[in-house]
Amino acid sequence: MDIVKYMKQRASAVGEALPSFVSSLEGAEPRLAEAMTYSLAAGGKRLRPVLMGASYEIFGGKAADILPAACALEMVHTYSLVHDDLPAMDDDDLRRGRPTSHKVYGEALAILAGDALLTDAFTVLTRSRYGRRVRPEGILKAASILSRRAGACGMVSGQAADLGAEGFLDRKLTPARRRDGLDLLSYIHLHKTADLITAAVEMGAALAGAPERDYRLLSEFGRDIGLCFQIADDILDVVGDKKKLGKSGSDARNHKLTYASLLGLEEAGRRAEALIGSALPKLARVKGRPGPKAALAAMAEFVYKREN
């Protein structure tokens, strides 16, 4: 299986559908709709919707059946990037090589565009047509998964903890502080990154009406690969810099709390590998179609091995 090709094809189906969902929001203020579309068009791997589609297909349907839910999840992910980039938050000028929303539309409209992407994720999720295999109970469950994983039980708390962690490495790293740092970092990674990736596979299973046992296995699989994704990201950040700058990470990066900065690159790599080792047997135990399971397994490997 050529997983890169698979992911690209699946991602482009999502990328093509996203603007139509925004333009279906009747009566939207034009600049607001433009700002929403601008951020959705920034592209990226569309990892979450692609995971959702594969998870759904394990139980017999086609990913196209649940395209609205896949797009809804991408809208939530996109809102989180728009708000994270705000001057009051990470204050980033660029995202995927393009000016961030607040640089183009101003801070007020960027806040509102994020708000609308988040709110209308639920409009798209609850008001769209699905394939006929999808039951209303499945849609209701998908909405409840999305809100819980994205809200104060999940992603928003991860971001709040991340803000609180700023400056953690400015003080000397005693063994006790290293342990505190690892606890804090586990919380941040779990919520800021893994929760929405977990939501992806959970929503796919819920929309398919998967048995409880398989739902739980997939949920744990999602958590493992979500955590692995973030560690791999941290490693790439350092290794990418090394290649580009010829040194091991910028000063700023050395002061950001990551597994790489707390444990070193090698131990961080071992942890990422262990997470994949934990994820794959859970996926193997799920009862369903082998093709989509193989795609999920290949994506798990991809998450860990990409670019390195």
Next chain:
Amino acid sequence: MDIVKYMKQRASAVGEALPSFVSSLEGAEPRLAEAMTYSLAAGGKRLRPVLMGASYEIFGGKAADILPAACALEMVHTYSLVHDDLPAMDDDDLRRGRPTSHKVYGEALAILAGDALLTDAFTVLTRSRYGRRVRPEGILKAASILSRRAGACGMVSGQAADLGAEGFLDRKLTPARRRDGLDLLSYIHLHKTADLITAAVEMGAALAGAPERDYRLLSEFGRDIGLCFQIADDILDVVGDKKKLGKSGSDARNHKLTYASLLGLEEAGRRAEALIGSALPKLARVKGRPGPKAALAAMAEFVYKREN
């Protein structure tokens, strides 16, 4: 019927339940949960949840059956206030006599608290226990109403248009510009204020499984009283100032686009009255229990007559 007493009693039931929904969000970052609770505890009339309860009761149930949905709507309303008050938006230091969220918790956490209130409105709505009259289809429909009325089809677009209207009155008001101003203002009022009040009565009807005809009548009733509420607010702003300052509105107020500034107080008052005149016959045609209908009618009058 003593409508003020009725509203106070109903509002306190909502106010008492709200913190328990926030504390049920397991694993939430403590400062984030505190900021969410701080804004929810600011009180106010809880007009939207009280309207929802009365609308639901027309069809035979008790407002307590749908307390989670009523609290969810109040959470969405509260998020909108937290974000509206931000420095990048209206930059307000005080809300209901207390420092605004960003004054207490900083801008970053205020943005996140708003995000979490909005997201977890859907968690509360979709994951809570309801009275046994409430069907899953009703909850799904309530979620779809809430997201549509609060998102880019509704409230967020109202706020975006309001931002765009700043400075409208800095230039001379020709008859043509007055007409443009009225069009713009109608759009702002409809979306910024009326949509969430409409959602209140619509959600009540949807959760009750009301017939389509009654649902539509209540929706139009909600729109009328929502628009009336905003005009009355604009009038109160001027009249309140007059009483307090001994003059007709502050300079700043004279430069804000309102019905009062465009049409004068008298004509604005006539429009508000006409909206109530349009709302009440629609309510009268709804088939259901007379007690809750009388409560809704009295609330419509209250919206128009409060404080003047």
